[in-house]
Amino acid sequence: MPHRILKKWRIGIVGAGGIVRQRHLPGLQALPNVQIAAVCNARVETAKKVADEFNIPEVLDDWADLLVRRDLDIIWIGTPPHLHAPITISALEAGKHVFCQARMAMNLREGREMLSAAQGRPHLVTMLCPPPHGMRGGKFIQKLLRDGYAGELWHFRLNAFNGVFSDPLAPAHWRQRTELSGLNVLTVGIYAEVIQRWLGLPRRLHAQMKVSVPKRHGYTVHIPDLVQVFGQWPNGLAGSLEWSGVAQFAPDETLTLYGRDGTLVYNFTQDKIFGARRGEKELSELVIPPEFETAWTVEKDFIDAVVTGGHPEPSFETGVQYLEFTEAVHLSARGGHAVELPLP
Numbered sequence: 001m002p003h004r005i006l007k008k009w010r011i012g013i014v015g016a017g018g019i020v021r022q023r024h025l026p027g028l029q030a031l032p033n034v035q036i037a038a039v040c041n042a043r044v045e046t047a048k049k050v051a052d053e054f055n056i057p058e059v060l061d062d063w064a065d066l067l068v069r070r071d072l073d074i075i076w077i078g079t080p081p082h083l084h085a086p087i088t089i090s091a092l093e094a095g096k097h098v099f100c101q102a103r104m105a106m107n108l109r110e111g112r113e114m115l116s117a118a119q120g121r122p123h124l125v126t127m128l129c130p131p132p133h134g135m136r137g138g139k140f141i142q143k144l145l146r147d148g149y150a151g152e153l154w155h156f157r158l159n160a161f162n163g164v165f166s167d168p169l170a171p172a173h174w175r176q177r178t179e180l181s182g183l184n185v186l187t188v189g190i191y192a193e194v195i196q197r198w199l200g201l202p203r204r205l206h207a208q209m210k211v212s213v214p215k216r217h218g219y220t221v222h223i224p225d226l227v228q229v230f231g232q233w234p235n236g237l238a239g240s241l242e243w244s245g246v247a248q249f250a251p252d253e254t255l256t257l258y259g260r261d262g263t264l265v266y267n268f269t270q271d272k273i274f275g276a277r278r279g280e281k282e283l284s285e286l287v288i289p290p291e292f293e294t295a296w297t298v299e300k301d302f303i304d305a306v307v308t309g310g311h312p313e314p315s316f317e318t319g320v321q322y323l324e325f326t327e328a329v330h331l332s333a334r335g336g337h338a339v340e341l342p343l344p
Contacts, residue, residue: 010071010072011072012039013036013038013050013056014040014066015041017078017079019101019129020101023298028299033303039051039059040063063087067091073096075091079101080175081106081184088100088117088118089117097306099127102190103184103189103190104320104322106181106184107182108343111319112320115316126316128315130193131187133253134255137266137272138198142197144273145198145199145257149259149261151261153257154258154260155240156240157258158240159253162244162253166248172219176225178222178223183323183326183327185329186244191241191255192322193314193318195239200234202325202341204231205325206229206332206338206339208228209333210226227241227242262275262280273288328343
């Protein structure tokens with residue numbers, strides 16, 4: 001019997017930044033049915049360096065040139081958010097499968113446009129990059145919640161502090177530039193995605209925000225480096241969420257869930273789960289069973305979905321939901337009032 005020839009899914013990379021080089025390209029090149037055919041970056045010289053490092057045969061200087069290529073099956077987007085919607089929609093119109101780096105888009109309007117374009121072409125596979133935050137133990141903490149480890153949940157607190165923007169003399173990072181990032185702030189969208197997976201979607205949000213260093217090398221920063229949110233989730237669950245990019249010597253990033261019968265803590269910095277039930281004296285680590293532990297298989301998950309016609313997560317629907325959270329935070333902070341969800 002003759003050997004079956006394995007189809008090679010040919011990929012064009014647009015934007016080869018840190019996560020693309022660190023995770024996506026190694027993950028893709030480990031798959032036998034994938035070929036990275038071309039790379040396009042903001043600067044040709046950096047694209048050439050990536051091509052040399054990962055043995056990519058072709059370098060382009062305009063992402064539009066990738067989309068007209070009939071020999072490409074997939075467009076893999078690793079640019080900042082300002083290009084996610086135009087590249088995604090154009091790629092879908094050109095008949096390409098699309099993997100898009102998170103955050104999904106500049107704002108909710110763009111995210112909905114991306115979702116509409118994908119829904120109009122159900123034969124094409126689309127996927128957003130999931131956050132690594134809570135990936136390892138996410139299934140286990142969901143099981144603990146289902147099994148009632150903490151009992152009825154009363155309230156929770158998210159603490160996501162770091163000092164990445166704490167140097168007042170540093171220039172504005174691209175994540176602090178509205179023209180590149182839109183409404184995306186710190187890890188607000190990331191944790192919104194994690195929390196909606198574990199606890200559901202919020203019903204009401206009230207937020208305030210602050211820019212601690214408004215001037216950086218002549219650039220006026222409008223994207224906040226401090227965000228505080230109070231919210232209401234289903235079943236009367238109250239949440240207090242706080243993000244900072246200017247917190248020096250910050251504590252671990254944690255989500256603490258307080259219930260009738262106990263407390264659960266997901267420590268995102270350590271990627272560990274801690275808990276205690278009524279009558280116990282202190283929190284202790286809850287070891288994640290191997291069968292509930294999730295590893296990073298993002299690239300394989302997407303390619304498998306392309307092969308089988310599956311529907312991988314995070315979907316564009318999921319992305320629109322966390323963009324609603326981000327948009328609601330902005331609307332509330334700027335208007336000084338609570339915002340009901342879902343948004344119209």
